[in-house]
Amino acid sequence: MKSKIKSVLTVTLVAAACSFATVSAQAQAKGKPWPAPESAAKVKNPQASNAENLAEGKTLYMKHCKSCHGAKGKGDGPKSANLDVSSGDFTTVEFQKKSDGELYWKTTEGRDPMPSFKKKITDDERWKIIAFMKTLGEK
Numbered sequence: 001m002k003s004k005i006k007s008v009l010t011v012t013l014v015a016a017a018c019s020f021a022t023v024s025a026q027a028q029a030k031g032k033p034w035p036a037p038e039s040a041a042k043v044k045n046p047q048a049s050n051a052e053n054l055a056e057g058k059t060l061y062m063k064h065c066k067s068c069h070g071a072k073g074k075g076d077g078p079k080s081a082n083l084d085v086s087s088g089d090f091t092t093v094e095f096q097k098k099s100d101g102e103l104y105w106k107t108t109e110g111r112d113p114m115p116s117f118k119k120k121i122t123d124d125e126r127w128k129i130i131a132f133m134k135t136l137g138e139k
């Protein structure tokens, strides 16, 4: 009987330890759902994914986005550690499925702590960055 109580206790403790570990791993919460308006999500990227545009998009990304989103889009840029919200992971299938229009809208508007880029960079530049981001998927 005693050993049964002991094993129940052990199971409970192990379960408690595991859930604690999960909580600390998620210290940086995922942001709340952030859907783009349907009309914005439907807009097609006017900038072709050609070598020239992708190179420009990459340069702009490294200048304006890398500090939080990381050079490879993993969300591990130096600034990201100080944010309450995770910067996300641009390499996932889930992310790569999002339309260019949706990503463009989010980049334009921003949502605290992500700044708005409406005035910081031009429309064409934002579209080129999106084209570059679409090359960051897991290979």
Ligand code: HEC
Binding pocket: 030, 031, 032, 034, 061, 064, 065, 066, 067, 068, 069, 079, 083, 085, 086, 087, 088, 095, 098, 102, 103, 104, 106, 107, 111, 112, 113, 114, 115, 117, 129
């Ligand atoms: C100060 C840090 C910071 C910088 C700089 C930054 N972002 Fe973000 N970004 C974030 C955070 C944090 C989120 C998540 C916001 C949320 O969920 O509320 C985010 C979210 C996004 C999303 C939405 C992702 C999704 O899954 O829907 C896109 C797109 C995005 N950023 C693009 C960019 C681009 C492009 C740049 C550069 C032009 C940029 N960001 C610069 C912090 C940053």
